[in-house]
Structures are given as C-alpha cells and as structure tokens.
Amino acid sequence: MPKIWEDHSNYDDAHPREAARLAALWERQILTRRGATTLGIARSVREGRKLVEILAEELNAVNEVRPYAKAERLGIVPVPMDAPEYPPNLLSYGYGEVYPPLVLFRAGKPLDKVLRSPIAVVGTRDPTDQGREATRRIAALLAGRGHTVVTGLAAGVDREAAEAAARAGGAVVGVLPHLLDGPSALSRDAHLLFDLAEEAAVVAEHLLRDPAATRQRLAARNRIIAGMSHAVIIPETRYRQTRWGTKYQVQFGIKAQRPVVILRPQTDQRDVWDAYEFFEREGAHVADRPEEAVELAERLARLQPSG
Template sequence: MENEDELLSGLHLKRLPGIGNLLCKRLIERFGSAAAVLRAEPEAWAEVEGITERALAALRRNRSPRREIIQEIRAASRLGIRMLSLADADYPPLLREIPDPPPILYMRGDPAAMASFPVAVVGSRSPTRYGREMAQRLAADLARRGFAVVSGLALGIDTAAHEGALAAGGKTAAVLGSGLERIYPSQNAPLARRILAASGAIASEFEPEAGPEAWRFPVRNRVISGVSLGCVVVEAGARSGALITARLAAEQGREVFAVPGSVQSPRSAGTHRLIQQGAKLVQDVQDILEELGFAARPEAMAGSASPAADPPAPQAGTLPAEEQEVLAALGPYPLHIDELGRALGRDAGSLAALLLQLELKGLAVGHPGKYYTAAARPPGARP
C-alpha cells in the first residue's frame, strides 16, 4: 500500500505545472518521499532550492492526486507495464543518482537488466559495416562478462548492440524516445520482443501511448547514460545524437568511450572529436574494463580463475554466520548492493560493513557503482 501511495503521489507531482524532473527530485529529497511532499506545509515548500511561484501555486491547489491518475496506473497494469517511482526498490540505482531522474519510469521486462553492471553502447543510425561489427563485438564481449548492454533500440549501432548482447546470451535493455505502446522504429518491434524474451527490459519515461516526437529523443538520452556506468560511442558523425548522450554521460560523471574509425570517414568525425576531448579510445573490450576498474581480474565475472599470486583466502566455513550468508548470495555475476540488501533483508549500512570484511579477506570484489561479485577462486579451492 505504501508503494502504491508513493507511485500515485510521484505521478501526481510529475504532472503539476512548474515541477520538472530536477525540482521533483529536490522536493522528494527534502521531504523524504513524494507523498510527504504533498503533506508538507507551503512554508516548507518555499525553502526548496529552485522552486518558483508557479510551482508553489500548483502544489497549493493540487494536494490530492486526481482520479484520472489512478485510472492511468490501472490501465498501465493491464498492459503489463510497471510504473517505478524513485522510491521503488526496482528503480535503476544509477539513474536515481543523476540530478534530474524521471520521477516515474515505465518498464516492461526484468528491472535487473538495468541494474547489472549496465554499459551504454550508442552511435550512428546509418553505420558502416565496420561500425556495426564493432558494436556487435563489444556488446557481446561485455555481455559475456556479466555486463548489461543499454541502448536506444534505434536502427544502426543501437540495433547492433542489442543483437550482440542477445547473441552472447546476455542481458540488454532499451530506453525509448516514445511510449512503450509505440515502439519506434516499428521495424524493431520484433527485436523488442526478443529483448523481453531474453529477460531484458524496455523502459521509457513517457506515457505508454506517447509518440516518437523529435524532442523526446535528446531527453531520453540522459536516461541511457544515467542508468549506465559508462557510454561507448561507436561511429558518430559531427552532428550525431550519440554525441548528446556522450556529453550527458560526462556531465553525470560517467566514463565516456569512443571507437576510432577512418580519418576520412565523416561517420567517425564525432567519435574522433570525443577522443580529442578526452574520451577513452576503445579497440577492444579490455579498454572498457580497464577504465571501469575491472582490469585486475578481467575474467572474474565470467567465473574464470584469477592468478594465484595472492595469499590464500579464508574458507567460507570459518567465517562468522553473517559473512557466510552474504558470501553465499554473491556469485560471478555483478549484484548491486540494493539488490543484495533486498534478497537478504538487510539495510545498506550493515551490509556495506559485511561486504568490506569479505573484500579485506579476499572473498568478495567491489566494483564501481556499488556492485559486488564473489572473488574468483583458484582451481580446486573449496567454497
């Protein structure tokens, strides 16, 4: 019931005039929840940074969610669409951290596809054969190592990235610039179904019936970069929309990668400019792993043995019961601390302390974005 109330309140806030994504997040952070925002006194609202008279007037007039919002939630449910508020445990954890996350995210599929080491792969809608092959290869290599590949379901590089992840048996997620009932481009509707069938996800911040208006795509791009640890640009011309995603990724504190092409190809002019501006040049997946901090044990997430140069780790049976419980929940594939906390019923503070102990003992590996895996064991080692 609490989740339903928060969803209702979040959707209500999102619709009020004068309250955009940035102000909505500030209000929720100030009062603790969307429901608490609506219960607060006007004097307290006025203290929030960036609030305008228009927004204050809208809040005063509209303290209670309207009936049509309740009907909208029910309609989405009938379509098999989940609506995730910022407070929802399944809301993508990295997206929640950006300054202007969508207050409500519409989703079909498995939310874990946007929480399992997501890396964005984007680029030209009309790539060369080289660009398409590089996108497929990088996406497949990332997927084999347990990363989720995020892209925008567009033709060209986006399609190649999704296809590469699927071919490798990995997870991929698509973020749309339209509603979930208006897959765009329509010729990629079969690809969207394959993504869902492979335990991936399709998400959008726009209402299910929203059409693919041009203005929605640059807005959508901040979600692609926001859910991800880093953004890989494969072939982008000087005016490519993928450059917007790269800029947003940098502003959000994400790593930016670029695949070089021919200096004579206009389709690589944008990626070359990114490299000149400091983006990491990518020749293969190892370049991405190094920048994200996985170079020490590049195969750990694939379950391979790491070099046995470290001192022997303690056996799990000699650990305190609480540490054994946490270690048992970890595996070769990355798990976010929020997911781990939900699975074990533990709060983030106590869980972080236990994970630190396991890291110090060489039994767990912490990765960027608060993800964890079990440490790879030498052949023959007992669990």
C-alpha cells in the same frame, strides 16, 4: 505482450495507485511549472524519505489515474524514484543541468533484477560494416563479462548491441522516449527487444507517444541511458550539425562524471572521423580495439567483470 512481472518483496498493496498518482503528477509537469527540479527530491529519497511524503501537497491535486491502470494491464509498471528497483545511479545523477526522472515506466523484468553493472552502448543509426562488427564484439564481450547492456534500441549501433548481447546470453535494458505507440499498443521497439532477449526490460520517462515532442524526448532519454549506466561506449558515430543523439549522450555522460569511451574509427569516411575527433576533444577516452574499449570502461568505472 510481455509478462507482467510482480515483485511482492518490493511493493505493498498501496503501490499501484501511489505510483500511478506520481506518474500522473510527473507527466502533467506540475513540478516543472512550479519551477522545481528533481535534484532535491532525489537527495531526500537517498536520505530515506518517501515520495508520497515529499510531494503530499502536489499529489492532492491528482485524481485521474485511469491511463496508468490500463497500462499496467499491458505489463507496464510505473517505477517512482523511491521504488527499490529505481536505478540507483540515477538518484545521484545531475549537477544542476541534468536531472533524474521522478517516475520511469517499465515493461519486462524489474530493473533491480536485470541491471547488473550496466554499461551503455550507443552510436550511429547508419554504421559502417566495421562499425557493426565492432559493436557486436563489444556487446558480446560485455555480456560475457556480466554487464547489462543499456541502449536506445534505435536502428544501427543500438540495435546491433541489443541483438549481440542477447545472443551472448546477456541482459539488455532499452531506454525509449515512450512505451505506448497507441492507447493499447506497446512500442514496437519494446516488442523487438522482448523477442530478442529473455533477460530484458524497457523503460521510458513518458507513457504515451507525442509526435510533437518526439525530438525533445529522444534527446532527453539520452540522460537516462547515460545516467543508469556506469560507463558509455561508442563503437561508431557520424558527425551531424543538428539532431545528433550521440552528442547528447556524451555530454550527459561527461556531466554526470560517467566515463565515455569511443572506438578509433576503422574506416576512412570523413563524418565518422569528424565525430571521433569532436568527442575526443569533449573528453571521451579512446580505445583502438573492442577488447580495449570494454576493459577501459571497466577500469575507468572501477568495475570488476563477473562473467
């Protein structure tokens, strides 16, 4: 179980219940059913308004918050859009098609303590040996230059990136489709990350696992990975007709005007080249070496290395 990180400088005594009510509101999709999106809400938050004021009418209908109180005992904290630790990049994310979550669930360190000029590293679950090596090099470089690595923690490129960044002493934020595999069981992927990294957090838009919604949630979480990051790097991916998570990642990133950098394949495998050519047509920037990929992402996102 992760340590329950408390940040009394950010939150007052009313925060746990207010956050739990907002989480219940979001999970029950009350806003979606009423035809609303979070884009206007995010704009109001950026202007300084509080969610309990903006959503006062909707929150009056929410009374049952016990699942969220129980989650807090497991080290999971609801992070509403107006919380100080909510990723600032997400507040300005969305152009009518992509919207930020009203609430994130977080385990591990507070996001404002662990997100430092974050860059996402994502890709195939089945990388070649060259792809694995490139991923490790990219993640280690990012960690050494002071960037938090944001990734989905799936097997393959995502997990290699998390492990390499952690070994290099860097911070890692994992974005999952849900945080609880059962009523009292933190996600295995979350445990994996906490075993790897001291400077780590995991976040999800949803608290509980829902097998019927897994595919939809996996696709939707990609907008959070791209949205909280300044840039996205793809060391290697494989072309797929369906259920291609990296495709969503690139499309979400480009829609949000995040630079997307893809590494030129170091293999002759056709599906790797097909994916590379597809993303190049979509607007991804091309790098020939891991060092170039990192420097290009920094330059395009106008970031300065701090490591």
